Every structure is written in C-alpha cells, then in structure tokens.
Amino acid sequence: MSTIAEQQPVVTSMEEWSCPLPLRDYPSIVMGHGGGGQLSAELVTHLFRPAFAPGDTSALTDSTVLMLPGQRIACTTDTFVVQPLEFPGGTIGSLAVHGTVNDLAMSGARPLVLTAGFILEEGLPMAQLARIVHDMARAAREAGVRIVCGDTKVVERGHGDGVYINTSGIGVLDDDVHIAPDRATVGDVVLVSGSIGDHGMAIMSQREGLEFETAIISDSAPLNGLVEALRTAVPDVHVLRDPTRGGVATSLNEIAADAGVGIMLEEQALPIRPAVRAACELLGLDPLFVANEGKLLAIVPADAANTALSSLRSHPLGTDAAIIGEVVTDHPGMLVARTGLGARRVITMPIGEQLPRIC
Amino acid sequence: MCLAVPGRITSIYDEGAMRMAKLDFGGITKNVCLAYLPDAVVGQYAIVHVGFAISLIDEASAQETLHHFRSLGILEEELGEVADEDYAPPPPCPVPSQATSLS
Amino acid sequence: MKYLTEFRDGEIAQRIATEIRQVTTQPWAIMEVCGGQTHSIMRNGIDQLLPPEIELIHGPGCPVCVTPLEVIDKALAIAATPGVIFCSFGDMLRVPGSDRDLFRVKSEGGDVRVVYSPLDAVSLARQHPNRQVVFFGIGFETTAPANAMAVHVAKREKLRNFSMLVSHVLVPPAIDAIMRSPVNRVQAFLAAGHVCSVMGFWQYPMLASTHQVPIVITGFEPLDVLEGIRRTIAQLERGQHTVENAYARVVTFDGNRPAQELLEQVFTVSDRAWRGIGIIPNSGWRLSEAYRDHDAEYRFDVTGIHTQESALCRSGDVLQGTIKPTSCSAFGAQCTPRTPLGATMVSSEGACAAYFNYGRTVQLQRAGSAR
Numbered sequence: 106m107s108t109i110a111e112q113q114p115v116v117t118s119m120e121e122w123s124c125p126l127p128l129r130d131y132p133s134i135v136m137g138h139g140g141g142g143q144l145s146a147e148l149v150t151h152l153f154r155p156a157f158a159p160g161d162t163s164a165l166t167d168s169t170v171l172m173l174p175g176q177r178i179a180c181t182t183d184t185f186v187v188q189p190l191e192f193p194g195g196t197i198g199s200l201a202v203h204g205t206v207n208d209l210a211m212s213g214a215r216p217l218v219l220t221a222g223f224i225l226e227e228g229l230p231m232a233q234l235a236r237i238v239h240d241m242a243r244a245a246r247e248a249g250v251r252i253v254c255g256d257t258k259v260v261e262r263g264h265g266d267g268v269y270i271n272t273s274g275i276g277v278l279d280d281d282v283h284i285a286p287d288r289a290t291v292g293d294v295v296l297v298s299g300s301i302g303d304h305g306m307a308i309m310s311q312r313e314g315l316e317f318e319t320a321i322i323s324d325s326a327p328l329n330g331l332v333e334a335l336r337t338a339v340p341d342v343h344v345l346r347d348p349t350r351g352g353v354a355t356s357l358n359e360i361a362a363d364a365g366v367g368i369m370l371e372e373q374a375l376p377i378r379p380a381v382r383a384a385c386e387l388l389g390l391d392p393l394f395v396a397n398e399g400k401l402l403a404i405v406p407a408d409a410a411n412t413a414l415s416s417l418r419s420h421p422l423g424t425d426a427a428i429i430g431e432v433v434t435d436h437p438g439m440l441v442a443r444t445g446l447g448a449r450r451v452i453t454m455p456i457g458e459q460l461p462r463i464c
Numbered sequence: 465m466c467l468a469v470p471g472r473i474t475s476i477y478d479e480g481a482m483r484m485a486k487l488d489f490g491g492i493t494k495n496v497c498l499a500y501l502p503d504a505v506v507g508q509y510a511i512v513h514v515g516f517a518i519s520l521i522d523e524a525s526a527q528e529t530l531h532h533f534r535s536l537g538i539l540e541e542e543l544g545e546v547a548d549e550d551y552a553p554p555p556p557c558p559v560p561s562q563a564t565s566l567s
Numbered sequence: 568m569k570y571l572t573e574f575r576d577g578e579i580a581q582r583i584a585t586e587i588r589q590v591t592t593q594p595w596a597i598m599e600v601c602g603g604q605t606h607s608i609m610r611n612g613i614d615q616l617l618p619p620e621i622e623l624i625h626g627p628g629c630p631v632c633v634t635p636l637e638v639i640d641k642a643l644a645i646a647a648t649p650g651v652i653f654c655s656f657g658d659m660l661r662v663p664g665s666d667r668d669l670f671r672v673k674s675e676g677g678d679v680r681v682v683y684s685p686l687d688a689v690s691l692a693r694q695h696p697n698r699q700v701v702f703f704g705i706g707f708e709t710t711a712p713a714n715a716m717a718v719h720v721a722k723r724e725k726l727r728n729f730s731m732l733v734s735h736v737l738v739p740p741a742i743d744a745i746m747r748s749p750v751n752r753v754q755a756f757l758a759a760g761h762v763c764s765v766m767g768f769w770q771y772p773m774l775a776s777t778h779q780v781p782i783v784i785t786g787f788e789p790l791d792v793l794e795g796i797r798r799t800i801a802q803l804e805r806g807q808h809t810v811e812n813a814y815a816r817v818v819t820f821d822g823n824r825p826a827q828e829l830l831e832q833v834f835t836v837s838d839r840a841w842r843g844i845g846i847i848p849n850s851g852w853r854l855s856e857a858y859r860d861h862d863a864e865y866r867f868d869v870t871g872i873h874t875q876e877s878a879l880c881r882s883g884d885v886l887q888g889t890i891k892p893t894s895c896s897a898f899g900a901q902c903t904p905r906t907p908l909g910a911t912m913v914s915s916e917g918a919c920a921a922y923f924n925y926g927r928t929v930q931l932q933r934a935g936s937a938r
Contacts, residue, residue: 317492318495320492321492378491379568382490383492384489384492444612448615450610453924460660462657463710464603464629466601468761502825514683519818526570533576533579533794
C-alpha cells in the first residue's frame, strides 16, 4: 500500500460506515479500481478489509497462511453471476457465502474460511458495491466463517453484469465421515429441510415482464448449523445435497444416477409455499426444477428417518422439513414421482433452463 | 395455448386507456389486462392467460360440478358393490408429514 | 388455489376413472386437441387411470409443434438482425429451424428476450424508441386476443418501432382436416377448453354432425380431463355424436364477444401451413390490412429463406395421430429431447417428448413394480 493511502482514516466499524473520503471521490467504479495502484488499495483499505476483517491492521501479503486443524480438508469453488444483484432475501454477496458454505457442509465438512474474487464492471455504483460487500460480511459472520483473501478486477462498461463473484471455501472433516451419493442404499428415506422453489421464484419475480407483487423471498441461508444438528441426532447420514440450479429434480436425478439406485418421490409430500405454488402455476413452471439456496436433501437409513425429521424441524432453518421419498430397487438410476392421482411419472433432468410457457 | 390460471379480482383500475385489474392467485398478486371482461367486478374470479383475463368463472357452475363429482360412487358404496379386482386403486400414499400448503 | 386445487382431488379422480371403466366395453381412440391437455395427462399420469381399451391420441394442439418451419426461419432471421429486440414466449426458444434455434441466435449476439405477455414487448418498444422490437405472435385462439391487443395498442400509440410476426392457427379447421384424412383413426375429440372460452363452441355442432364424432369441450385439471373422457366414452358407447360442454364454469356457447370483436378487426383468416401436416385452408390468422404497418413480415426482408426439414422427422404423421412416435425410425436414436429433429420432440407436450418420458414409465410398469 502507498503512504498516501495509509494516511487516510481507516473505518473499522461497519455500523458507522458511510462512504469514506477517498471512495467518495468516486461514486462509481472506474477502471483504475482494478489497476493495482492507489485506487485498488483504497477499495481494499476502506471497503473490503473493514467489512471482512474488521480491526485487522496487519500487513497485507500475497497469500494468507492458515493453520488448519485435522487432516481431511474439503475445498470447493463457485462463481456467482446472479441478476438482479439485490433481490428479496439477499444479494449476490450473501448468496456467494451461503453457496460456498453449503457446498462444504454437504460433505459433512465444517466450513472455516472463504476467498472472494470480484470482477466489477466500470460504472457500478459504489454504494451498491458497499451494500453487497456488507451483506457478504454479515453472511460470513452468521455462518461462522472468515473471508481471508480476495482479489479485485475491473472490466470495461458493457463487459460485465455489475458484479461477478468467485469464492473458494475450505473446510475440515472432523471425523471419518463419508457422505456421498454412493452411500444411498435401497430402503433409505429421502428428506427435504423445507419449502422448495423459494429462491428461483424470488429471482423470477424480479425479472422484467415477470413481476409480481408478491411475498416470495429467497431462502438463501448457510446450512452448516442445520447439518451439524442433523448429524448430532443421526451420525450415519448417507447423502446430503443442496438442490440449487435445476432444483430438487436435478439433485435427485444426479444422486440416483451416481448411486445406481431408483428414487421414488411423493409429490403430495413436497413442502411448497402457496405463493411459490401460485407463481409456478401462472408461469407453467414445475417447482421441482426451481432453484433453492437454503435447503438440503438428506438421505438416511429408514430407522433414522423420524429422528432425522425431528432434528431438522427443531432447527430454525428446518421447521418445514418433510419426508418426501425413498430409495428403491426399481428403476435404478431414475427418479420417479407418485402424482396426486396415485399414478407415476418419470422426472427427467431438464435439458437447460426451465422457461415460462404458455402452452 | 392453454395455460390459464384462475385468480380473484381484488381491484380494477385504468392504465391510460387500458382497463386493468389486480388479481389474487392465492399467495401472489399480479396486474392483468381486464379489457376483455368489461362487466367484471371486484370479487369475481377470472382465468388469466399471458397477462389477460379471458373469461369469468361461473362459481355456481363450478360448485355444481364439484358437487356432482363428490357424489360419484357414493351409491355404489352404499350398496356394497365390490370394485373390479383388476383395477384396484393403488394403496394410499404413505403420509409422512404435513400438508403441502404452508402458511 | 381456488378453482384449481379442488379439481385435482386424487380420490375423486379414482371415482371418475371407475365410472369410465364401467361404461367402456370396446376400444376407442380419442384425440385431445390441446397441448395443455396433453401436458396435464402426462404430468398427472391420467392415462394410467384409464382402461386399456381407451387410446388417447395427442393432437396438433401445440403451437410450438405446428408453427411452420418457414415462419420459424423467418423469426430466426429477424432475431439475428442487428438492433432488433426479439421477444417471444418461452416455449419457442428451443424449436429447431432449418439449421438453428432462438437460443443459438441469442448466443451469436441476437437480443432475444422471453416475455410472459405480449404487452411486455409493447413496453419494451416504448422504452427503446430507437430499436426495432418484434414480438413472435404464435398460438391458437386462446392467445390471439392478447396478441391482438398488443398490436392494437401499438397502433393506437403510434409505436412505429413495434411489429409482430404472426402465425396463428385455428382449431376447428384442424379437426376438420384430421377427420378428412384417409388414414384417420380418431373417433372423438376433447375440444380445447381455453380456446373455447374465447371462441365459444358454436363452430363445433357442424363438425360433430358432418363427421359423426362426439366433441366434448374439456378443461385441464385432472378431474376436468377425466370428466371429458367419461362423457366422450358415454357418447361413443351409445352411438351418439353431439357437442357437450364439460367445462361449463369457464366456457359458454357464445364465448368472449369483446375478444372476438377485436380479433375480427386485427386478424384476417388465411390458409396456413401446419408444420409436418401441410396447408390446411382457412386455418390461420394473419394481421389484417389495417395493421399492415406493424406486420413484421412486411417490415423485414425475410424472403429468400430456404427451409430444410429433417428428412427423418415424421412429426406430421405423429401430429395427426396416424403413427405413434415409437414407429418413427429416428425416435430415441437420432431424435431425443436433448437432440430434437422436430418440434414434437422439443415441446414438453409434443407427442414425441411425451412418449420418450412416458415410455420409460411404461417400462417401469412392465417390469412389474407393485407400487
């Protein structure tokens, strides 16, 4: 960092944050903020660092050195390009934290640290970036993880969508846990931790031409606490998966295919909020294919099903948990649902994105 | 061509020269064009296709149809008729948890 | 959801199905015209409740499937024109043209946007006065009032930059054409409930008596579809062929008059080529002379398009019900939902796509799963 930057007052408290002097000169992001010089340093000193590591005034280095407990490390990476950047229930920032924390939690790992790489578009309003960064910091705090390294690049106006965020996450596996699709066993029970389709429909509700006046809020949330509660009650969880893009249908198809087992779903058992159901009906969408960002699917042995259910329901993020299906010998590799009429339908993986239909 | 969903008219207003309405679809509300139902009033139900209300729902007729459906098979049950074995309805779904509608 | 949920009651569905079984004494082939009904049948497994004597033939009631290849190619050409904002219903994005679809055009730089309502395209035209905004106006009679209003509003507001590429198709001529086909197997029709909510059903008695077929106006929810089938079978078993309205809560004999009035003003009947089937006289609507200024076919130079249908695709035979998708040599091989050759495999209620997924369900049942 240059000496000029060091002489500016450093904001350490986010509650008091208002655009500090050096950043105030630039109400929006300019190319220089990605140049690696003074402007870049000011962004780090006055926005990113106070948000992600309040009170930390140690020298910045090229890489962060960590002492990690344990020998089995889980790592994951994800990139976030959601539009709009801010939506009911979150921002691209909190989504990035939750998505990465959840990927780690689904392996049974305890999430520890995250990295955050930003690609900012020239012209992005500084105030909006600040809201996103603060939301990200809040999400990290609530999830109990630290954001320990980062990077910023700026692309020319028209070459980015405001903000793209890439995160990596590192977690540790505290025991010999092996939670993976290959553990799905015939006779196992499938549970979901709550209502499906909330996030996807919250996003859809903001898209041009598909606006509703609606109470659909994204369910974006960190699931590590929920997983811990579940695994305390049921140590032998076989499979965990967070059904993000492509929804529950995609996740269960993947698990069925990976494990070579059949999965039978009870449509009537799926928890779906009335507003989500109504929005899906209006657009001709199937909630099974709509993204979730704060829900998990758990596959557990049959004799642990009720214990699993009550442990999920006792946690604030799992109050609407439900048993939704079972692992079967029939139709290996396929997901089949029993409809409200007692008939059956095969639920295939969507080819691409599910689009609203008129027909 | 045929995805049309029923909603209840909660308010009617004009947007420029266009007659519009706000409809409640049971959890979400959306503004739709009401130009094709000039006699519709608040409280009535209409079906909506691609942002247009195209027909009112005759509630009396709906209730009559449901009543007819609900009385099907009751006579057979009362007379103790046996269902055709080849076509026994599938066993009831194992009911694991709560209803699907969340408040 | 009121007036939706009640008509999905599984227990009542079983009772209607029982009634159907009790009256069916011989094989019957019924065609459901509307793609939305096909979707409901597949989605709920309604056909699994029916006795094996009843064959449901999925009709050409899916605008995605029957929009002529030439129109698709015109749409692609317009969408690829620099500066154009091309708006479409989601259903059309994956329909294959001669060599690509709208998704490809989008990836190559075309500004293709999915809209929920044609009025959203009109809004875009207001917001972007310096760009050409084109709306892809396809569909049956159900969608025509919405499309008509959009172009009517654009004309009234003098939105010079708005135009519509129209390719509407009409149900009654299609029923007539199907019944006149020498290889026709259809013995009765479930007419499209929402088409009739707009048009009424005064056009159908002539068809029923000319072709001696029962025509039952049918809705979309499981109980509506089952009731439509029940009434149809009852007629067939009694040798009757009249028009019945099994969707009375929404459909009236006259239909929606205000909608029909604007339709008459905005559209003109024309011959229309149905993809895979061929030209059916007076079976389509195009924009009338009064709206010529907003007709995308005149605004954009879309001549010189060389259409090339897949030589293997037999969509047309499937749409008319003369063959089952499984009889097509490309079915499941070169042609799958992932790599569709024709529109009936692209659309979620296209008969070929339905069979592709349904077929897997049939395999389950044959494997003897007891559930």
